[in-house]
Amino acid sequence: AQSVTQLDSQVPVFEEAPVELRCNYSSSVSVYLFWYVQYPNQGLQLLLKYLSGSTLVKGINGFEAEFNKSQTSFHLRKPSVHISDTAEYFCAAMNQAGTALIFGKGTTLSVSS
């Protein structure tokens, strides 16, 4: 089983609609969880991270994610998307050794007008 699973490879939405990008993690990784965004021809940028504490994490650009231990999930949400949110989104978790990030395969968010 994959360590970090992103359930949707592509998510098309209309501008101003809400969006949820799903991510599940396995017991083979730690519960240090991250979402990164990759715009075309660019490197990855950190959106938000969960290390401990409140299970609802707020990040940049109006995104937030909720850590759910019982469902081993860390879904990313935004209540109203913009055209500029069109990008690839990666969920990641730190490995058990605490040395490196394991990434999901990514979800392409396409926002149209």
Place this chain on the structure above:
Amino acid sequence: DAGVIQSPRHEVTEMGQEVTLRCKPISGHNSLFWYRQTMMRGLELLIYFNNNVPIDDSGMPEDRFSAKMPNASFSTLKIQPSEPRDSAVYFCASSFRSGANVLTFGAGSRLTVL
């Protein structure tokens, strides 16, 4: 801070040629990572350095791949000889080693092997 600097941004080469990708991490960061991104396999960790020492190279696909970090401000990833299946985007990332690595990525080097 200029961020993580990678060069070249694009490389097109022929099968059998040697390829060298370069990375300059953020000053003060003591961990450096090389990732490879392909459509089929997503982002794969190739190798990880801490304080210039390779800690985990289990992701390096085969002996044709090698990576070095001669000092805290420079790392190379070399492929010799290159093959078409090595075509990918190679990312370098750095972080300050802590309980939770927040990686800063470079813009990537897109390699095409013909």
